[in-house]
Amino acid sequence: MPVTIRDVAREAKVSVATVSRALSSPHQVNQVTRERVLAIADRFGYRPSPAARSLITGKTGNIGLVMPDLANPFFTGVLKNVQARAHQSGYGVFIGDSDEDPAVEEELVRSMAKQVDGVLLCSPGIKDSQITALAANTTLVLLNRRVRGISAALMDSAGGMRQSIEHLSALGHRRIAFLSGPRNSWSNKQRLRGLRAAVEQTGVEVHTLGPFAPRYSGGVQAADLALAENVTAIIAYNDIMALGVLARMHERDIDVPNELSLTSFDDLVYAAVSAPTLTTVAMPVDAAGRLAVDLLLSRLADPGSPVVHQELPTRLIVRGTTGPPPK
């Protein structure tokens, strides 16, 4: 029923080879033949079968993207840009949501492997050794994670943490709580790394609490624990948790920022529209999405091309939730 290359060939009174070449290597066929063939292909609404094509060429024209949570705007920000850049380059995008389960992440990559030319993996949970194993069979590029031998698009969250602590320290805060996210998440580790460095440099006291679920409810829960620590400022793992903290403080009649300062990470839409607006570290999700695709495509174009770990800068955006500590 669907129209094949043979139908076009018959109508154009040429061989299938000529039709194929007219479409994929135009200079190899006489111009008048080519135009006749193309006209007929167009008239018939002919579309080459990707399955047949990929069977013979070994290329699919697709890339895969595996993420821990499609409900999180941080990841969909990356997704949006990945899809845009891929589309621009003529690639389709396969999507997989692992629901934060490392086992699912691995299985997703494996099941995608044969239908895509390469995979973008954003997987905080999975182990380095597993990633290396996956990379043996698939062209991989990592997002927000550094594993040797595999290209990666990174965001400098450690730097963001440093900026946050410097900011709070400059305001006069001396006791700060960090509400930690998932313990083995890569970006959580990065933040802790930045934290230690900044602590050393500024001499402020930072209490790490948690881990908490990186969600609204996690923030609500963390808020009370942080208060019990008697701190004057809180750094939340991400904006969503910060909103939870904010809501809980409001309930407990604690004035942010006058009694307590609050910062976080991500700078999602609502960071700018909550009340008070959130001081937060903007993550370069857009650039990271595009960069990841570019890294993958250049790896595909030339598998011998060098492995690149490129880190994109973060920026602390000071808004309404931070101020000097109470006297």
Next chain:
Amino acid sequence: MPVTIRDVAREAKVSVATVSRALSSPHQVNQVTRERVLAIADRFGYRPSPAARSLITGKTGNIGLVMPDLANPFFTGVLKNVQARAHQSGYGVFIGDSDEDPAVEEELVRSMAKQVDGVLLCSPGIKDSQITALAANTTLVLLNRRVRGISAALMDSAGGMRQSIEHLSALGHRRIAFLSGPRNSWSNKQRLRGLRAAVEQTGVEVHTLGPFAPRYSGGVQAADLALAENVTAIIAYNDIMALGVLARMHERDIDVPNELSLTSFDDLVYAAVSAPTLTTVAMPVDAAGRLAVDLLLSRLADPGSPVVHQELPTRLIVRGTTGPPPK
């Protein structure tokens, strides 16, 4: 280099047919042979080539999803559930973001068509006739849009609008503004339909303004226009616009809800965490995503199965932005 069915067959000393059957129709092969074959396939890490398989069977095991904006949490809410349900049923998901451009939407569907078994289309912009044309070559299921002859998962936004107007009317509002979204968007039309019905029933006066961009900036812009209309309540096209309205009202020192009431649609995360919290119509995105997949899969299982238009209920969630009009 990659291991094929032939490698497994050779090692197991059986024909490729037997390997194929051991994997896809186990009861057709003797248990001891089957187990031997499976063990070897497993040991070799054999994965059938989807291209070859799909070439012969005509099935891909994938579905496509085309949406207007992956940055909008409303759509990614659907996406998350689509992917989850599809994964559950062993299907992969191809994603396309049209950036609200109808031409891109159509092209995305066409270019996906051959690599998926069916497409879920969430496309407010494209014309009915184009959809019908697409449905001729592809198994389609629509999201939030009703076209005869094509199954659809719908959300009752008209009902949501009715609930909103009844709520405002009950509070005593008599002059209301509706901030319209994209003019030819299907859900905007639905909302207008609900609006007319509710106006007729309750007798309140509703001024439709716009269209506005369904974004934060659109809300900011719309806010001033609405105030000029001298209304006591505003119904925004969606939450994001409502946040824009809220911000602008705050700037102009207008007290919500005491001087002005505000409602909207979607009930995204931040509706519950803005200040004041948003009264809004919750859309059943989760259920809609799952339903859409189910409709598509049942259509794929039996192309003769009846076309279904299933409408999911919406619910007005009353929070902080609505109250009685000023005396």
Next chain:
DNA sequence: GGACCACCTACAAACGTTTACCTATGAGTT
């Protein structure tokens, strides 16, 4: 006028599966 060449186009193999059809084996029936 024959040799060489450039240019087109056709032929056919190959990609990795699934599946219709056929054969071989052995058990059960008469």
Next chain:
DNA sequence: AACTCATAGGTAAACGTTTGTAGGTGGTCC
């Protein structure tokens, strides 16, 4: 003992492309 029949597994065609190789045409050069 001959027949039927179920079961297991092999053979080979088919799916729709791409691409290496070969053939055929007409022009240019000696």
